[in-house]
Amino acid sequence: MKYIARSTRKSLIIAIIIGTIGGLTAIGMFSLSGLMLSKSAFKVPLYTLMTLVATIKLFGVIRAICKYYERLISHEATFEMLKDVRIVTMSRLFDNFLAIQSTYQLSTLLNRTVNDIEKMQNLLLRVIYPPIIAMVTTMIVAFVYAQFSLYAIIVFVCAIVLLTLVLPMIVSRYMKRIVNNKQAAVQQFEAQLMDYQLSYEAIKVFDTKQNYYKQLLKRQSAMERMIDKEHHIIIFYDFMLNTIAMVAIFLVICVMMVDPTLNTMMYLSMVMVAITLFEMSVPMIHYPYHKNETDASIQHIDALNKTIHYDAINQAPQSITLNDVSVDHRLNNINMTIQQGQIIGITGQSGAGKTTLIRTILGLEKISGTYQLNGALVETPAHLLEMFNVMSQENHFINGTVADNMMTEVDDATLNQWLKHFNLPFNSNSEIQSFGENLSGGEKQRLHFIRMILRDKPIWILDEPFNGVDRENATVMLNYLKELQHHTIIIVSHDLSVFEICDTLYLIEKGQIIEQGNATLLRSPDAQLYHLLQKQLLSI
Known part of the structure; x- marks a missing residue:
């Protein structure tokens, strides 16, 4: 959070509040849809259904407005953060040039730094506020709907904790090693590819057996294997998220079927709440991969931003x-x-x-x-x-x-x-x-x-x-x-x-x-x- 200025934090909090309101509005909209269907089955007065329909439409408008402003504010905060990071990092590159040039290969440092700063956009957009919105929304839903079916709410909360905390922590540990290995393979390939491009004429003349080209292909294959491995982990993680969500929805339905305290009129409404909550939450918790990337980027930028002061020595050298x-x-x-x-x-x-x-x-x-x-x-x-x-x-x-x-x-x-x-x-x-x-x-x-x-x-x-x-x-x-x-x-x-x-x-x-x-x-x-x-x- 040290790269997030106070004004950016305020924007982030506002985006979380608006995003939570938008999420609650979506859940309320589908909850009312379920309630409307239930009431339709019991032949309630027409004006009741018309009121429900109007409320659902109003919720839809509120949700659209919230989604627009949440995206606007969160992206504005992200770009403001990236601007601040760029300014600080470039000034540190100049200030710490003596230490940096003796530690890093300058030909690749600038390219790596640019990529690291670009990856930091995911810090806000994918790592911080989406899981927070998912958790806050779940807690509010749990508080509101606990009066209808406490058992179903326990399933809600346990599933969301599993989705937003437990599973991501397990996957993040394994993903960290995969991401580091992939980044190392990419850097090795890019460095060798650059050498190949810069020395192409000499290689074409002297490397008649294409040994350097074969080495380059090996680097490329190693990089592609690591990228494939990373993609497989991401696909498996997505599969586990959707599986847990699907099982949780079925458990909610089963629990409500045997819950003697549940009002029959709220049954379909609770089902719609469960479906909406998990459908909304799953896309918001794809953060383990981005967290590892942003952690590595922050670590690289931290190393550059360690200020080492050197007094200028300008004396007559005897x-x-x-x-x-x-x-x-x-x-x-x-x-x-x-x-x-x-x-x-x-x-x-x-x-x-x-x-x-x-x-x-x-x-x-x-x-x-x-x-x-x-x-x-x-x-x-x-x-x-x-x-x-x-x-x-x-x-x-x-x-x-x-x-x-x-x-x-x-x-x-x-x-x-x-x-x-x-x-x-x-x-x-x-x-x-x-x-x-x-x-x-x-x-x-x-x-x-x-x-x-x-x-x-x-x-x-x-x-x-x-x-x-x-x-x-x-x-x-x-x-x-x-x-x-x-x-x-x-x-x-x-x-x-x-x-x-x-x-x-x-x-x-x-x-x-x-x-x-x-x-x-x-x-x-x-x-x-x-x-x-x-x-x-x-x-x-």
């Missing part, structure tokens, strides 16, 4: 020290000190842990070991990004002008001067398409390099900055880096020739630093970096 730092299975016992003004080079094979090391330096990873900034301990994840300029392997561009894509205030003359300096064939007003689709790889790298110049942060981290950049323009970029004063530069690259400008080099393999030293390692026959450089030179 040194960053990693002592015995490990990040799960990706980094092991990393020891590294980065001093202000140094140029650091990091290299290693794909999957060696370079990107994880960069994320660790940025303060984005939860680590074991110690992270020190200017000699003071920092607990990561931490809000350190204000100290860094970062160039990733994929830098984002929006649909707009070159000036728009700088993401900062800059006059056209200054920007055009930088564009000319880095040999870019356009000016500040040139149009860039979404994702930089009209730019070459080298143009994207140089444009982002200008972004970093304009942002002017004390630590630069460049991940493969010269991918797609020709040798001449790479030299221009390197010369600029060498001329930076009091800036710390960290370059991650497979191209070892760019490391001649570096003060310290690190070679990473399987999450560990296996070699470190200055640029002389590139010229020492005893160093692994030297042999790697020679292989690269021979392959040119």
Whole structure:
């Protein structure tokens, strides 16, 4: 109930009251129908029958009005609740980004969150107020009709308790496991399907035996089996609800037949009440499946909404020290000190842990070991990004002008001067398409390099900055880096020739630093970096 605001709760209570009135009106309408038939058999005056008919018609109008406003108010309350949940969750996603990105796979988190919020609409519409209306209506009917046949009312109450509480609790426990298994199977299939769609061209060329496609079909079959199992449970639950209701109606009839206190005139009326009550209640208590879904959704959203506050650390970084730092299975016992003004080079094979090391330096990873900034301990994840300029392997561009894509205030003359300096064939007003689709790889790298110049942060981290950049323009970029004063530069690259400008080099393999030293390692026959450089030179 914590995601239901006070105004929404008021609307929910009003919907329950209106829904209960509508239910009682329906029961009263059919009860009067039964009474009218009984009186017809006893040849009562015509005006009595006409009064009953008019009352039944009036009840029908009241029932229709109640149904309209109950739906209107309950759906309005549901949409208001979903709006509040969306706002809170999205604000928490931004506020808790540091913790969330270190815990979840961001590519699937947003899709899961959207689905979870949509499923929460069932919290009001199917889980909370329909069973309450069924129980409240039954209690009122029991109170009113107990004077006619107490035994029949006992059957009513026992059947409704069995339908709304006992059976749903039993089914919910079993359904919870089924729903969790189904959701896991769906997520696995969707993740593999997305990979298949994104990598379709490569799979088509290299996976000649269609192994990946066969794995995808297995995931699909597993998902379909779990969905079928879930449907079978839902069908069985529906069968049990209708069976209990049918048995209860027959028991009511049997009890009334042997009840000596029952007025004969009320016999048919009570039968109609029993039929109407159970016919109305059964569709309102299909909530075990939706309860499990909404419980899982609330659990997911709760995990995102746990506020973890990180103070922004924005100070002049004189040194960053990693002592015995490990990040799960990706980094092991990393020891590294980065001093202000140094140029650091990091290299290693794909999957060696370079990107994880960069994320660790940025303060984005939860680590074991110690992270020190200017000699003071920092607990990561931490809000350190204000100290860094970062160039990733994929830098984002929006649909707009070159000036728009700088993401900062800059006059056209200054920007055009930088564009000319880095040999870019356009000016500040040139149009860039979404994702930089009209730019070459080298143009994207140089444009982002200008972004970093304009942002002017004390630590630069460049991940493969010269991918797609020709040798001449790479030299221009390197010369600029060498001329930076009091800036710390960290370059991650497979191209070892760019490391001649570096003060310290690190070679990473399987999450560990296996070699470190200055640029002389590139010229020492005893160093692994030297042999790697020679292989690269021979392959040119």
